[in-house]
Amino acid sequence: MVLYYSASGNTEYIAKLLAKELDDECVSLLERIRNDDRSKIYSRKPFVICAPVYVCKMPTFVKRCIEHIPFRGSRKVYFVFTSGGYAGMSGSAAKGIIRRKKMQYMGHAEITMPTNHIVSNAYPPSSPEVCRTRISEAEKRIPEIAGRIKRGERLKARHVFLLEKLVILPINPLWVRFMQPSKDFYTTDKCIGCGKCSRLCPVGNIRMADRRPVWQHPCAHCMACILNCPVEAIEYGDITQSKDKYNIRKYVKL
Ligand SMILES: Cc1cc2nc3c(=O)[nH]c(=O)nc-3n(C[C@H](O)[C@H](O)[C@H](O)COP(=O)(O)O)c2cc1C
Helix, strand or coil: CEEECCCCCHHHHHHHHHHHHHCCCEEECHHHHHHCCCCCEEECCCEEEEEECECCECCHHHHHHHHHCCEEECCEEEEEEEECCCCCCHHHHHHHHHHHCCCEEEEEEEEECCCCCCCCCCCCCCCHHHHHHHHHHHHHHHHHHHHHHHCCCCECCCCCCHHHHHHHCCHHHHHHHHCCCCCCEEECCCCCCCCHHHHHCCCCCEEEECCEEEECCCCCCCCHHHHHCCCCCEEECCCCCCCCCCCHHHCCCC
Protein backbone atom coordinates (compact mmCIF):
# COMPACT_ATOMS: atom_id res chain seq x y z
CA MET A 1 0.00 0.00 0.00
CA VAL A 2 1.29 3.44 -0.95
CA LEU A 3 0.50 6.10 1.67
CA TYR A 4 1.24 9.77 1.12
CA TYR A 5 0.90 13.31 2.33
CA SER A 6 1.24 16.13 -0.19
CA ALA A 7 0.64 19.89 -0.04
CA SER A 8 1.26 21.06 -3.59
CA GLY A 9 0.91 17.73 -5.39
CA ASN A 10 4.56 16.70 -5.88
CA THR A 11 4.41 13.78 -3.49
CA GLU A 12 0.88 12.87 -4.56
CA TYR A 13 2.04 12.60 -8.17
CA ILE A 14 5.01 10.39 -7.24
CA ALA A 15 2.85 8.22 -4.94
CA LYS A 16 0.26 7.70 -7.68
CA LEU A 17 2.89 6.81 -10.29
CA LEU A 18 4.49 4.34 -7.87
CA ALA A 19 1.16 2.77 -6.93
CA LYS A 20 0.34 2.30 -10.62
CA GLU A 21 3.70 0.69 -11.30
CA LEU A 22 3.32 -1.53 -8.19
CA ASP A 23 -0.31 -2.33 -9.00
CA ASP A 24 -1.12 -1.31 -5.44
CA GLU A 25 -3.53 0.96 -3.58
CA CYS A 26 -2.68 4.66 -3.11
CA VAL A 27 -4.07 6.34 0.01
CA SER A 28 -3.81 9.95 1.19
CA LEU A 29 -2.94 10.45 4.86
CA LEU A 30 -4.54 13.92 5.01
CA GLU A 31 -7.81 12.94 6.72
CA ARG A 32 -6.00 10.63 9.15
CA ILE A 33 -3.63 13.45 10.06
CA ARG A 34 -6.44 16.01 10.42
CA ASN A 35 -8.59 13.70 12.56
CA ASP A 36 -5.74 12.12 14.51
CA ASP A 37 -7.17 8.81 13.27
CA ARG A 38 -5.19 5.99 14.90
CA SER A 39 -7.13 3.04 13.46
CA LYS A 40 -5.08 0.21 11.99
CA ILE A 41 -4.11 -0.11 8.33
CA TYR A 42 -3.70 -3.50 6.69
CA SER A 43 -1.58 -4.25 3.63
CA ARG A 44 -0.42 -7.59 2.34
CA LYS A 45 2.21 -5.84 0.19
CA PRO A 46 4.99 -3.66 1.74
CA PHE A 47 4.03 -0.19 2.95
CA VAL A 48 5.49 2.63 0.85
CA ILE A 49 5.28 5.97 2.65
CA CYS A 50 5.72 9.07 0.50
CA ALA A 51 6.28 12.48 2.09
CA PRO A 52 7.78 15.86 1.30
CA VAL A 53 10.91 17.11 3.10
CA TYR A 54 10.49 20.04 5.49
CA VAL A 55 13.81 21.51 6.58
CA CYS A 56 15.84 18.32 6.19
CA LYS A 57 13.24 15.92 7.70
CA MET A 58 9.75 14.61 7.06
CA PRO A 59 6.99 16.93 8.34
CA THR A 60 6.33 16.57 12.07
CA PHE A 61 2.61 15.86 11.49
CA VAL A 62 3.47 13.00 9.09
CA LYS A 63 5.97 11.59 11.58
CA ARG A 64 3.35 11.62 14.37
CA CYS A 65 0.76 9.99 12.13
CA ILE A 66 3.13 7.15 11.20
CA GLU A 67 4.16 6.68 14.81
CA HIS A 68 0.53 6.25 15.85
CA ILE A 69 -0.86 4.07 13.05
CA PRO A 70 -0.85 0.35 13.84
CA PHE A 71 0.40 -1.25 10.60
CA ARG A 72 -0.89 -4.77 10.03
CA GLY A 73 0.03 -7.39 7.42
CA SER A 74 3.41 -6.71 5.81
CA ARG A 75 6.25 -5.77 8.20
CA LYS A 76 8.27 -4.02 5.48
CA VAL A 77 8.25 -0.22 5.13
CA TYR A 78 9.81 1.83 2.32
CA PHE A 79 9.99 5.62 2.22
CA VAL A 80 10.06 7.95 -0.78
CA PHE A 81 10.82 11.61 -0.07
CA THR A 82 10.28 14.46 -2.48
CA SER A 83 12.31 17.62 -1.92
CA GLY A 84 13.69 20.63 -3.70
CA GLY A 85 17.02 18.83 -3.87
CA TYR A 86 18.21 18.29 -0.29
CA ALA A 87 16.54 15.64 1.89
CA GLY A 88 19.10 15.85 4.74
CA MET A 89 18.15 13.62 7.69
CA SER A 90 14.80 12.41 6.32
CA GLY A 91 16.05 8.84 5.83
CA SER A 92 17.68 8.38 9.22
CA ALA A 93 14.67 9.91 11.01
CA ALA A 94 12.34 7.52 9.14
CA LYS A 95 14.56 4.56 9.99
CA GLY A 96 14.34 5.42 13.71
CA ILE A 97 10.53 5.55 13.63
CA ILE A 98 10.19 2.21 11.84
CA ARG A 99 12.68 0.44 14.11
CA ARG A 100 10.79 1.71 17.17
CA LYS A 101 7.64 0.20 15.64
CA LYS A 102 9.52 -3.13 15.39
CA MET A 103 9.02 -3.14 11.64
CA GLN A 104 11.60 -3.63 8.89
CA TYR A 105 12.99 -0.41 7.40
CA MET A 106 13.61 -1.09 3.71
CA GLY A 107 15.47 2.13 2.89
CA HIS A 108 14.35 5.30 1.17
CA ALA A 109 14.55 7.10 -2.15
CA GLU A 110 14.94 10.85 -2.59
CA ILE A 111 13.32 12.53 -5.58
CA THR A 112 14.02 16.13 -6.53
CA MET A 113 10.88 18.04 -7.45
CA PRO A 114 10.00 21.73 -7.90
CA THR A 115 10.41 23.74 -4.71
CA ASN A 116 7.16 24.80 -3.06
CA HIS A 117 8.28 26.76 0.01
CA ILE A 118 6.93 29.99 -1.43
CA VAL A 119 6.94 31.96 1.84
CA SER A 120 10.67 31.55 2.33
CA ASN A 121 13.30 33.58 0.55
CA ALA A 122 15.77 30.81 1.38
CA TYR A 123 14.36 28.52 -1.33
CA PRO A 124 14.03 30.41 -4.63
CA PRO A 125 11.00 29.16 -6.60
CA SER A 126 11.75 26.82 -9.49
CA SER A 127 11.22 28.41 -12.92
CA PRO A 128 8.60 26.76 -15.19
CA GLU A 129 11.45 25.23 -17.20
CA VAL A 130 13.07 23.79 -14.05
CA CYS A 131 9.67 22.49 -12.90
CA ARG A 132 9.13 20.66 -16.18
CA THR A 133 12.64 19.17 -16.16
CA ARG A 134 12.42 18.02 -12.54
CA ILE A 135 9.01 16.44 -13.06
CA SER A 136 10.12 14.55 -16.16
CA GLU A 137 13.38 13.40 -14.49
CA ALA A 138 11.32 12.19 -11.52
CA GLU A 139 8.97 10.23 -13.78
CA LYS A 140 11.97 8.37 -15.24
CA ARG A 141 13.01 7.15 -11.77
CA ILE A 142 9.70 5.48 -10.92
CA PRO A 143 10.21 2.13 -12.74
CA GLU A 144 13.59 1.59 -11.05
CA ILE A 145 12.25 2.40 -7.57
CA ALA A 146 9.14 0.28 -8.09
CA GLY A 147 11.27 -2.56 -9.48
CA ARG A 148 13.35 -2.66 -6.31
CA ILE A 149 10.24 -2.68 -4.15
CA LYS A 150 8.67 -5.48 -6.19
CA ARG A 151 11.83 -7.59 -5.87
CA GLY A 152 11.94 -6.97 -2.11
CA GLU A 153 15.28 -5.10 -2.39
CA ARG A 154 16.24 -2.17 -0.21
CA LEU A 155 16.12 1.38 -1.59
CA LYS A 156 19.38 3.28 -1.52
CA ALA A 157 19.90 7.02 -1.20
CA ARG A 158 22.86 9.35 -0.79
CA HIS A 159 24.94 8.80 2.36
CA VAL A 160 24.67 11.64 4.89
CA PHE A 161 28.06 12.26 6.48
CA LEU A 162 28.48 12.65 10.24
CA LEU A 163 29.72 16.23 9.98
CA GLU A 164 26.76 17.07 7.76
CA LYS A 165 24.42 15.50 10.33
CA LEU A 166 25.97 17.54 13.13
CA VAL A 167 25.48 20.76 11.16
CA ILE A 168 21.85 20.13 10.18
CA LEU A 169 20.71 18.33 13.35
CA PRO A 170 19.68 21.48 15.30
CA ILE A 171 18.14 23.27 12.31
CA ASN A 172 14.86 21.33 12.06
CA PRO A 173 13.91 21.51 15.77
CA LEU A 174 14.70 25.24 15.80
CA TRP A 175 12.61 25.81 12.67
CA VAL A 176 9.70 23.77 14.08
CA ARG A 177 9.86 25.76 17.34
CA PHE A 178 10.30 29.31 16.02
CA MET A 179 9.95 29.63 12.26
CA GLN A 180 6.35 28.78 11.35
CA PRO A 181 4.40 31.94 12.06
CA SER A 182 1.00 32.11 10.37
CA LYS A 183 0.21 35.72 11.25
CA ASP A 184 1.45 36.95 7.86
CA PHE A 185 -1.08 34.92 5.83
CA TYR A 186 -4.00 36.97 4.49
CA THR A 187 -6.53 36.91 1.67
CA THR A 188 -7.00 39.53 -1.02
CA ASP A 189 -10.35 40.70 -2.46
CA LYS A 190 -10.21 37.73 -4.84
CA CYS A 191 -11.20 35.35 -1.98
CA ILE A 192 -14.49 33.58 -2.75
CA GLY A 193 -14.87 32.05 0.73
CA CYS A 194 -14.89 28.47 -0.59
CA GLY A 195 -13.06 27.11 2.48
CA LYS A 196 -10.74 24.85 0.48
CA CYS A 197 -7.74 26.23 2.39
CA SER A 198 -9.37 25.27 5.67
CA ARG A 199 -10.21 21.75 4.48
CA LEU A 200 -6.67 21.12 3.21
CA CYS A 201 -4.84 22.32 6.32
CA PRO A 202 -3.26 19.18 7.84
CA VAL A 203 -3.08 20.68 11.32
CA GLY A 204 -6.56 22.24 11.39
CA ASN A 205 -5.08 25.71 11.71
CA ILE A 206 -7.53 27.59 9.46
CA ARG A 207 -10.95 28.57 10.77
CA MET A 208 -13.55 30.16 8.47
CA ALA A 209 -15.16 33.34 9.84
CA ASP A 210 -17.60 35.38 7.70
CA ARG A 211 -16.54 33.28 4.71
CA ARG A 212 -12.90 34.28 5.15
CA PRO A 213 -10.03 32.10 6.40
CA VAL A 214 -8.48 33.00 9.74
CA TRP A 215 -5.05 31.52 10.42
CA GLN A 216 -4.47 30.50 14.00
CA HIS A 217 -1.58 28.61 15.52
CA PRO A 218 0.23 26.22 15.22
CA CYS A 219 0.90 26.42 11.47
CA ALA A 220 3.01 23.70 9.84
CA HIS A 221 4.04 25.95 6.92
CA CYS A 222 3.13 23.16 4.49
CA MET A 223 1.86 25.68 1.88
CA ALA A 224 -1.30 23.66 1.15
CA CYS A 225 -3.52 26.73 1.65
CA ILE A 226 -1.62 29.23 -0.45
CA LEU A 227 -0.76 26.78 -3.26
CA ASN A 228 -4.23 25.25 -3.68
CA CYS A 229 -6.41 28.36 -3.56
CA PRO A 230 -8.58 28.14 -6.72
CA VAL A 231 -8.41 31.93 -7.24
CA GLU A 232 -4.88 32.53 -5.85
CA ALA A 233 -6.28 34.89 -3.23
CA ILE A 234 -3.86 33.97 -0.44
CA GLU A 235 -0.64 35.89 0.16
CA TYR A 236 2.04 35.92 2.85
CA GLY A 237 3.39 39.30 3.97
CA ASP A 238 5.10 41.02 1.06
CA ILE A 239 6.96 37.87 0.05
CA THR A 240 4.52 36.09 -2.26
CA GLN A 241 2.62 38.70 -4.33
CA SER A 242 4.99 38.53 -7.29
CA LYS A 243 5.72 34.80 -7.05
CA ASP A 244 4.04 32.07 -9.08
CA LYS A 245 1.79 29.96 -6.85
CA TYR A 246 3.30 26.60 -7.72
CA ASN A 247 1.12 23.54 -7.85
CA ILE A 248 2.01 20.43 -9.84
CA ARG A 249 -1.50 20.48 -11.36
CA LYS A 250 -0.27 23.37 -13.53
CA TYR A 251 2.06 20.87 -15.21
CA VAL A 252 0.49 17.39 -15.02
CA LYS A 253 -2.88 15.78 -14.47
CA LEU A 254 -3.26 14.04 -11.10
C1 LIG B 1 8.23 24.09 5.09
C2 LIG B 1 9.02 23.55 3.94
C3 LIG B 1 10.33 23.19 4.11
C4 LIG B 1 11.06 22.65 3.05
N1 LIG B 1 12.34 22.20 3.28
C5 LIG B 1 13.05 21.66 2.27
C6 LIG B 1 14.37 21.17 2.50
O1 LIG B 1 14.90 21.14 3.62
N2 LIG B 1 15.06 20.69 1.45
C7 LIG B 1 14.53 20.67 0.19
O2 LIG B 1 15.20 20.25 -0.73
N3 LIG B 1 13.25 21.08 -0.06
C8 LIG B 1 12.51 21.58 0.96
N4 LIG B 1 11.19 21.99 0.73
C9 LIG B 1 10.60 21.77 -0.60
C10 LIG B 1 9.66 20.54 -0.61
O3 LIG B 1 10.22 19.47 0.11
C11 LIG B 1 9.37 20.05 -2.03
O4 LIG B 1 8.97 21.08 -2.86
C12 LIG B 1 8.33 18.92 -1.99
O5 LIG B 1 8.40 18.20 -3.19
C13 LIG B 1 6.90 19.41 -1.78
O6 LIG B 1 6.02 18.31 -1.87
P1 LIG B 1 4.43 18.39 -1.93
O7 LIG B 1 4.06 19.18 -3.15
O8 LIG B 1 4.02 16.99 -2.04
O9 LIG B 1 3.99 19.03 -0.66
C14 LIG B 1 10.46 22.52 1.77
C15 LIG B 1 9.12 22.91 1.60
C16 LIG B 1 8.40 23.41 2.67
C17 LIG B 1 6.96 23.78 2.47
